Amino acid sequence: MKPDTHALLVIDVQNDFCEGGALAVPEGSAIVTGINALMDDYAAVILTQDWHPVDHSSFASQHGGAPLEMIEMPYGPQVLWPDHCVQGSVGAEFHPELRTTRADLIIRKGFRPAIDSYSAFFENDHQTPTGLEGYLRNRGITHLTMVGLATDFCVNYSAQDAAKLGFAVDLRRDLCCAIDLGGSLATALDDMAALGVMMSKG
Ligand code: VGL
Numbered sequence: 001m002k003p004d005t006h007a008l009l010v011i012d013v014q015n016d017f018c019e020g021g022a023l024a025v026p027e028g029s030a031i032v033t034g035i036n037a038l039m040d041d042y043a044a045v046i047l048t049q050d051w052h053p054v055d056h057s058s059f060a061s062q063h064g065g066a067p068l069e070m071i072e073m074p075y076g077p078q079v080l081w082p083d084h085c086v087q088g089s090v091g092a093e094f095h096p097e098l099r100t101t102r103a104d105l106i107i108r109k110g111f112r113p114a115i116d117s118y119s120a121f122f123e124n125d126h127q128t129p130t131g132l133e134g135y136l137r138n139r140g141i142t143h144l145t146m147v148g149l150a151t152d153f154c155v156n157y158s159a160q161d162a163a164k165l166g167f168a169v170d171l172r173r174d175l176c177c178a179i180d181l182g183g184s185l186a187t188a189l190d191d192m193a194a195l196g197v198m199m200s201k202g
């Protein structure tokens, strides 16, 4: 059992990121059993849930563009995604085998139509907070173990923001899976390492 200052942060283990989902990450569901087992080591377990309105501006369908094209948003470059994790849809639900009953907090993100939110801490403008930082600090949490989907997007931005905020971050590489768009996984691993994110394989 880890000390009470350590939390497990489970990023976006939702149907749309698993096999058969709208934005499936290869082998996404393979990490669920390991994540469930790891929950027993932590007093604090927090889940994030990508939670988009049906007309979310990160959807290619809103721009007449093709999925995975890049566009310029007021807050910077944005990948256009297939419609995914629409509020209330089956795709937005957690993987059916994820032990959601163990979660102390479920933090939803990406619900503002005009802005995407990869990170569990800030939206993609890197300024609008989700509230997670305050929750963790109020609970006296200083160390975060991160797992989930996808390594190179939501896990990556969450880990980078956590490290910048001064949390000690350990990324369990064996309990994450990547989308890997044009080398995005290698870049993400370099960026996280440069910020002091520790990587472990279990
Ligand atoms: C994610 C792309 C779009 C993720 C969420 O969870 O990594 N990626 N929305």
Ligand code: ZN
Pocket (backbone or CB within 6 Å): 050, 051, 052, 058, 081, 084, 085, 110
């Ligand atoms: Zn999303």
